[in-house]
Amino acid sequence: MRLTLFGYVLRTYVRFALGILGGLVLVFVVVDFVDRAKTYTGPGWVTDAAKLYGYKALMAVQQLGPAALLLAAGTTVSALRKQGEVTAIRALTFGPTALYAPVLAFGLLACTGFVVFDEVVATHAGRRVDEITTQRFNRWGDWRFYYTPKQWFRRGDHIFFLRAGSAQEGFADVSIFTLSREFKLQRRLDAARMEWLDGTRWRLTGVVERSFTGEKHTSVKSLESAEYELGIAASAFRIRPGRPEQMRVRELREQIVARRDVGLATKQFELALHNRFAYPLAALPAALLGVGLALRTNRRGHLTAAIVEGLLVAVAMWGLMMVCRTLVLTERLSPPVAAWTPPVLLVLAAAALWMRREGFLHVPRRWLAVR
Structure with missing residues (x-):
């Protein structure tokens, strides 16, 4: 019954x-x-x-x-x-x-x-x-809000402005700012191209490096190519565009970690x-x-x-x-x-x-x- x-x-x-x-x-x-x-x-x-x-x-x-x-x-x-x-x-x-x-x-x-x-x-x-x-x-x-590629990133004392490209293919027209603990600009790197080598090392080509050691002391040098230790791996820049509601659980977890590493919301x-x-x-x-x-x-x-x-x-x-x-x-x-x-x-x-x-x-x- x-x-x-x-x-x-x-x-x-x-x-x-x-x-x-x-x-x-x-x-x-x-x-x-x-x-x-x-x-x-x-x-x-x-x-x-x-x-x-x-x-x-x-x-x-x-x-x-x-x-x-x-x-x-x-x-x-x-x-x-x-x-x-x-x-x-x-x-x-x-x-x-x-x-x-x-x-x-x-x-x-x-x-x-x-x-x-x-x-x-x-x-x-x-x-x-x-x-x-x-x-x-x-x-x-609001498509552009979710699908426009991110260009600004921060890791440690470096701020990256990556105007084009990807972590896999390399970035073009980049600017990298190095800040002090007092949030003062110490160095600026402008490069035509930035490519990952291994670990946290990158090769920059067409480099213009500016160093700021004081309010009136600035040095500028140009380099055809140079390698830099930037303290960030290529995987940190693999920020996937799209709405979070349209991502699967594994992708959401990866994006949360990646975005947190580069200072994104x-x-x-x-x-x-x-x-x-x-x-x-x-x-x-x-x-x-x-x-x-x-x-x-x-x-x-x-x-x-x-x-x-x-x-x-x-x-x-x-x-x-x-x-x-x-x-x-x-x-x-x-x-x-x-x-x-x-x-x-x-x-x-x-x-x-x-x-x-x-x-x-x-x-x-x-x-x-x-x-």
Whole structure:
């Protein structure tokens, strides 16, 4: 009997979850297309737009998945209550666990799937969306912010201005500034080309070296070619352009280390790394919270109330994530705290509802009208 009930509730929840997720993705795609339809022009635009929205739909699955699990949990319990099946479950001496357990089981599976989906599918889909949007429909947005090659780097007392080239092929038209501990300029190297030799040694060609030993003492010399110990390896300059959300975990970790080594900002990359796990895993406590809200006594308008409550929770969590992201970018909050705060709050809310229902937590009725 217990396994039969578990399977029945699980099937009901899965149907609602898949249906709601499909509906949310469809609404997102339609609204986005209507909003941007005038920008899709040119020969073969229909095919290109179809590809674009195919990739956008994949991204939407990852973005809207947690909200779908939350809404599905509430609507599943509400539908069972409306049909009198929750009362029948209680009459058979099965407690709320009979409803929590299937949601918990599928939530664990779905959260794991969202993490893998984001890592393998959504990251690639995001890059393809940027490529099609910029190359085919000439919409650039903030593309330049993420894809313009970095030119300024700092390592120790050296500041590098690398105008062109790469670590593998060598850099062209470079300037290297050496600073004192008091942040005063001691030496400036300008070179037509800079190539890595081994370790932290580099060969500069077409060099103009200026040394500053005082306010009025400057020496200048020109060299056809010279080798310098610059205290930095070629691997430190392998800064990959792109949005951090579109990079896989291994790439994010590499970029965080590389960017930190050369004095570039890493907060956004650290936030993306933590969100790779925190955002999908937030779906689990969100779903359990949806069950707890739907099990409240004296609740009216079951399905409508479940949808409204789920949307309010989703909007509140989305707003909190945006605030946390802003605080990270302005360096007022650490990335781990920003990424994991919404899931932790969902866990606390879901646990409070369960404990209140089981009689372990007393909350004034005017604050939380549940038993």
